[in-house]
Amino acid sequence: MSDTTTKEEVLMNQNVAPEQFDWDSFESGLDAESRQEKSELEEIYNGSLNNLQDNDVLVGKVVRLTDKEAIVDINFKSEGVISLNEFRYNQGLAVGDEVEVMVDRREDKSGQLQLSHKKARILKAWDRVNELHETGEIVNGFVKSRTKGGMIVDVHGIEAFLPGSQIDVKPIKDYDQFVGKTMEFKVVKINPEFKNVVVSHKALIEADLEGQKREIIGQLEKGQVLEGTVKNITSYGVFVDLGGVDGLIHITDLSWSRVNHPSEILEDGQTVKVVILDFDDEKTRIQLGMKQLEAHPWDALSADLKIGDRVKGKVVVLADYGAFVEVAPGVEGLIHVSEMSWSTHLRSAGDFVKVGDEVEAEVLTLDRVDRKISLGMKQLNEDPWSNIETKYPVGSVHEGTVRNFTNFGVFVELEEGIDGLIYISDLSWTRKIKHPSEFCAVGDKLKVIVLELDTAARRLSLGHKQLLDNPWDKFETKYAEGTVHEGKATDVFDKGAQIQFEDSEVEAFCPSRLLEKEDGTKIKKGEDAQFKVIEFNKEFKRVVVSHTGIFKDEEKKNVREQSSNSGNRSTGSTNNEEKSTLGDLDVLAELKKKMEGN
Numbered sequence: 001m002s003d004t005t006t007k008e009e010v011l012m013n014q015n016v017a018p019e020q021f022d023w024d025s026f027e028s029g030l031d032a033e034s035r036q037e038k039s040e041l042e043e044i045y046n047g048s049l050n051n052l053q054d055n056d057v058l059v060g061k062v063v064r065l066t067d068k069e070a071i072v073d074i075n076f077k078s079e080g081v082i083s084l085n086e087f088r089y090n091q092g093l094a095v096g097d098e099v100e101v102m103v104d105r106r107e108d109k110s111g112q113l114q115l116s117h118k119k120a121r122i123l124k125a126w127d128r129v130n131e132l133h134e135t136g137e138i139v140n141g142f143v144k145s146r147t148k149g150g151m152i153v154d155v156h157g158i159e160a161f162l163p164g165s166q167i168d169v170k171p172i173k174d175y176d177q178f179v180g181k182t183m184e185f186k187v188v189k190i191n192p193e194f195k196n197v198v199v200s201h202k203a204l205i206e207a208d209l210e211g212q213k214r215e216i217i218g219q220l221e222k223g224q225v226l227e228g229t230v231k232n233i234t235s236y237g238v239f240v241d242l243g244g245v246d247g248l249i250h251i252t253d254l255s256w257s258r259v260n261h262p263s264e265i266l267e268d269g270q271t272v273k274v275v276i277l278d279f280d281d282e283k284t285r286i287q288l289g290m291k292q293l294e295a296h297p298w299d300a301l302s303a304d305l306k307i308g309d310r311v312k313g314k315v316v317v318l319a320d321y322g323a324f325v326e327v328a329p330g331v332e333g334l335i336h337v338s339e340m341s342w343s344t345h346l347r348s349a350g351d352f353v354k355v356g357d358e359v360e361a362e363v364l365t366l367d368r369v370d371r372k373i374s375l376g377m378k379q380l381n382e383d384p385w386s387n388i389e390t391k392y393p394v395g396s397v398h399e400g401t402v403r404n405f406t407n408f409g410v411f412v413e414l415e416e417g418i419d420g421l422i423y424i425s426d427l428s429w430t431r432k433i434k435h436p437s438e439f440c441a442v443g444d445k446l447k448v449i450v451l452e453l454d455t456a457a458r459r460l461s462l463g464h465k466q467l468l469d470n471p472w473d474k475f476e477t478k479y480a481e482g483t484v485h486e487g488k489a490t491d492v493f494d495k496g497a498q499i500q501f502e503d504s505e506v507e508a509f510c511p512s513r514l515l516e517k518e519d520g521t522k523i524k525k526g527e528d529a530q531f532k533v534i535e536f537n538k539e540f541k542r543v544v545v546s547h548t549g550i551f552k553d554e555e556k557k558n559v560r561e562q563s564s565n566s567g568n569r570s571t572g573s574t575n576n577e578e579k580s581t582l583g584d585l586d587v588l589a590e591l592k593k594k595m596e597g598n
Contacts, residue, residue, distance in 0.1 A: 057120045062097045072101055072115055080115035087117065089142030089154045089182065100124060121157025128156050129197055133187040141185045141199060143178045151178060153185065153199055160187075166200035169209065212244035220286065222276055225293065230270045238262045240274055240288055247286035249274060254290050256297045256330030258316045265290075297330025298371045307363050311375070315357045320348045325359060325375060332373075335361055339376035342384055342417025352377070384417040385458055392418070392460065394450050397467065402444045410436045412448055412462055420460035422448060429465045429472065430505035472538045475506055479543055484532045484550060489515075492525040499531055499545055506543060508533070514546035523547055 060072035060080065069081045070093065082101065087093045102120040103113070132139050141153040141160065151162040162185070164172060189198035228240035228247070237250045254265045266272065274288040305311070313327035322336040340352045353359060361375035384391075392398065392414065400412035400420070409423045427439050440446060452461035479485070479501075487499040487508065497515055499508040510531060515522045523529050535544035 057100055057102055057123055059098055060101050060115070062093065062095050062099060065093070065095060070099075070117075072099060074101060074113075074115070076113060078113050080113040082115050082117045088144070091182075118157055125156035125158045129158060129160075129187055130190065133190050136186060138184050138186060138204065139199075140182055142182050143180065146175050146179060151175060153183075155185065155187070155197065155199060158195075158197055160185075160197035160199045162199050162201065166198075166202045169202055169205050209244045216243055216245050220276055220279060222278060224276045225273060226276065227271060227273055228288075230266050230268055230272060233262050233266065233268060235261060238266050240272060242274075242286070245286065247274065247276070247288040249288045249290055253277065253288070253292065256291045256294065257326065258324075258332065296371075297328060298368065301328055301331055301368075305363065305366065307366055309363045310360060310380070311363060312358065312360050315353050315355050315359060318350055318353070318355050320350070323349045323353050323359075325361060327373070327375075333361070333363075333375040334373075335359075335375045335377055339364065339374075339378055342378050342381065343413075378417075384415060385455065388418070388455055388460075389453065392450050392453065394453055397447065397449050399445055399447050400462075402440050402442050402446055404442060405436045407435065410440065410446075412446055414448075414460075418460065420448065420450070420462035422446075422462045422464055426451070426463040426465055429468065429470055432507070471505070472541060475543075476536065476538050479506065479508075479533050479536050481533050481536055484530055485545075486528065487531045487545070488528050489523050489525050492523070497523065497525070508543035508545040510545045510547060514548045516548045518551040 058074045060074040062070050063073045063079060064071035065084075068084055070084060070087065072080050072082055074080055080101065080103075082099075084093075093099075099117055100120040101115040101117050102123065104116040104119070105114040131137075139155055141155040141162075143162070144152045144154050144159070146152075147161075150164045151167070153160045153162045164175065166188070167175075167178065183201055184204055185199040185201055186203045187197060188200045188203060190196070226242050228242045230238055231241040231246060232239040235251075237248050238254070239246050239248055249262075251259055251262055254262060259265055272290065273293060274290055275292050276286060277289045277292065278287040279285060311327045311333075313325040313333070315323050316326045316332065317324040320337070322334050322339075324332045324334055326332050335349070335353075337347065337349045337352075340349065359377065360380060361377050362379040363373065364376045364379070365372070365374040367373070398414050400414045403411045403413045403419065405411075409421050410427070411419050411421055413419050422436075424433055424436055427433055427436065431439070433439050446464060447467055448462040448464055449466050450460065451463045451466065452459075454460075485501050487501045489497045489510075490500045490507070491498040492515075494512065496509055496511045499510050500506075501508065508531065510523075512522075514534075517523060517529075529547050530550055531545035531547050532549050533543060534546050534549065535542070537543075
């Protein structure tokens with residue numbers, strides 16, 4: 001039958017009435033039963049097509065696995081494919097497993113339905129993650145890779161951050177060992193604004209340890225001996241893990257011997273036995289000890305050791321005031337700096353010994369109850385004062401070293417442990433010294449003579465000027481009263497002037513009223529003139545002079561001659577005019593004090 005055949009031609013050829021002819025079968029080429037089946041299939045197809053939206057999450061079943069893809073049936077006209085990369089977190093994926101998927105593309109170039117498991121997981125994951133955060137439920141996560149400061153973990157399709165500090169309770173050195181592993185985590189923080197999720201594996205470990213810790217703490221008692229593992233070493237002590245709870249061994253409780261740093265005794269990971277010394281009410285701070293498990297060294301100290309015995313030991317600690325010497329394991333004695341030398345010039349102990357030195361000393365005190373011992377080094381040498389009278393008798397001359405000054409004198413060391421004092425008045429016969437530093441310097445060698453010796457008080461009085469003749473013996477004749485000498489006014493003040501004679505070290509005093517010259521003026525500072533001695537006192541080293549008396553001598557002579565004729569004893573009264581008045585004596589006393597520097 002041609003395409004142009006009419007309905008009438010068909011009816012005529014088949015001899016069928018028009019109302020009885022099945023036109024649907026004729027046009028479709030299918031009988032009524034086949035057409036019904038086709039209609040039902042079309043309805044199913046159209047229904048599934050209309051219900052399949054791009055953002056809908058469906059549940060499919062894995063029907064086949066290839067090397068690269070998973071074939072999933074979602075009751076669509078065709079099966080979908082998903083890359084196996086999206087199942088890296090689930091290494092145990094198998095045929096028959098149900099998985100959540102989302103339509104990625106309905107048809108690719110080959111007409112294949114493309115599905116995404118990752119997108120479906122992410123869409124559903126945020127609700128699930130928030131729920132996990134609220135309930136604290138444990139979730140499995142796949143460690144995808146390492147990143148700065150921690151790891152990236154796949155949790156229900158969301159990339160969560162695992163900080164390095166939250167991996168384990170112990171510090172982690174090798175992060176790469178966790179990559180590719182599935183582990184249990186707890187969601188500890190969510191930032192919805194930035195879509196950030198932080199997880200922790202350490203929190204799960206700590207929760208387990210907390211239970212163990214409570215159980216262990218409940219059984220702790222003072223004096224209990226336990227075994228633990230060295231967890232951390234610091235400069236002040238060692239932290240020991242007792243099986244979920246930490247305790248501290250202070251550096252002083254590691255050994256009876258002195259320890260400079262705990263690493264000298266223990267190392268990380270070492271198993272040690274410890275005793276519980278103390279803990280707080282909550283037992284969160286536990287104080288441990290190691291040395292307490294051993295006998296105290298003092299208990300092993302020889303019972304024969306007594307005061308006066310000599311011992312040897314090693315310097316373990318050094319301070320300015322002395323040195324601690326270990327004379328037996330765990331037994332230390334103090335050598336005070338004053339017991340290191342007979343010298344009275346105390347210095348730092350470091351001038352005599354250093355840490356590590358082997359020294360010998362004498363036992364000075366021994367207290368076994370308080371466990372204290374003091375030692376001395378100088379006692380090994382003879383006390384220089386034991387034969388002081390033989391070596392330094394009064395009147396003997398020696399050479400010493402100037403050690404230090406005081407306002408009243410100079411300390412001179414004759415030998416180590418023997419010092420003598422030279423009073424400032426015994427330095428020079430003639431010089432007016434205000435401070436000893438004007439006469440000598442520290443370290444100078446100085447000749448001295450022993451003036452006094454007090455063995456009981458260990459005092460030695462020395463002199464320096466006594467090594468020379470006293471020039472005042474000669475001055476007594478040279479500057480006798482009435483003699484006239486040339487001098488210079490070195491200092492002029494209200495009550496008088498100091499006069500320096502040209503040919504000696506003698507300084508004299510001239511009262512102000514006797515400085516008047518013949519023309520009525522007074523002698524000024526630096527002016528040279530003649531002066532007559534009107535008073536000389538060797539004991540107090542005092543010389544009083546007058547200038548006025550020189551040019552008035554002639555007048556006085558005439559007065560004496562006239563007085564002698566009348567029998568008047570005027571000579572005594574005339575001489576008294578030139579003698580010191582009470583006011584002058586005050587000035588002289590002040591001058592003497594200034595001269596002697598005291």
